[in-house]
Amino acid sequence: MANFNQQLVALTMATLRADGKMEAAEVEVIKHVAKDLECDDIEITQLLMQENEKQSKCNDIRAYIAEVGKTVDNSDDKQLIMEACIQVALADKELASKEVEVLLTVCNALEGNLARMICDIAIFVQNDREIKIEGSDADFTEEFVEEEN
Secondary structure: OOOHHHHHHHHHHHHHHHHOOOOHHHHHHHHHHHHHOOOOHHHHHHHHHHHHHHHHOOOOHHHHHHHHHHOOOOHHHHHHHHHHHHHHHHOOOEEOHHHHHHHHHHHHHOOOOHHHHHHHHHHHHHHOOOOEEOOOOOOOOHHHHHHHO
16 A cells, blocks of 8 residues: 555544544545645545445454554655544544544554654644543633633
């Protein structure tokens, strides 16, 4: 799997499937990211359908992620794919522990920097205060912050 589009779709789809729900917002994020990266819309849509079918039958998603990660050689591609996976995980405004586990698996597969991944997640969350993180009861919405002052 040496094609960037295939790698992007495979790893973002694995992230999308992490919480057991396939939401339209998450699929749209994949398509939006692919469009921003000037990937062919028709090819991405076909790859999404193929990858969903493939992963629905996959017995060991971690091994599959590791296998795909080994095929990504370019460090810029690795970072773009990692950021896309983070965006997919946050598309539904919730970050579940299962999604974090998959993000860690993707990060390792891409030989990424864990600190960079955490900072990237923090940046996305900081810029969208509606995102909830599983296990956290922190409320940083503007209404809450204004009431406290």
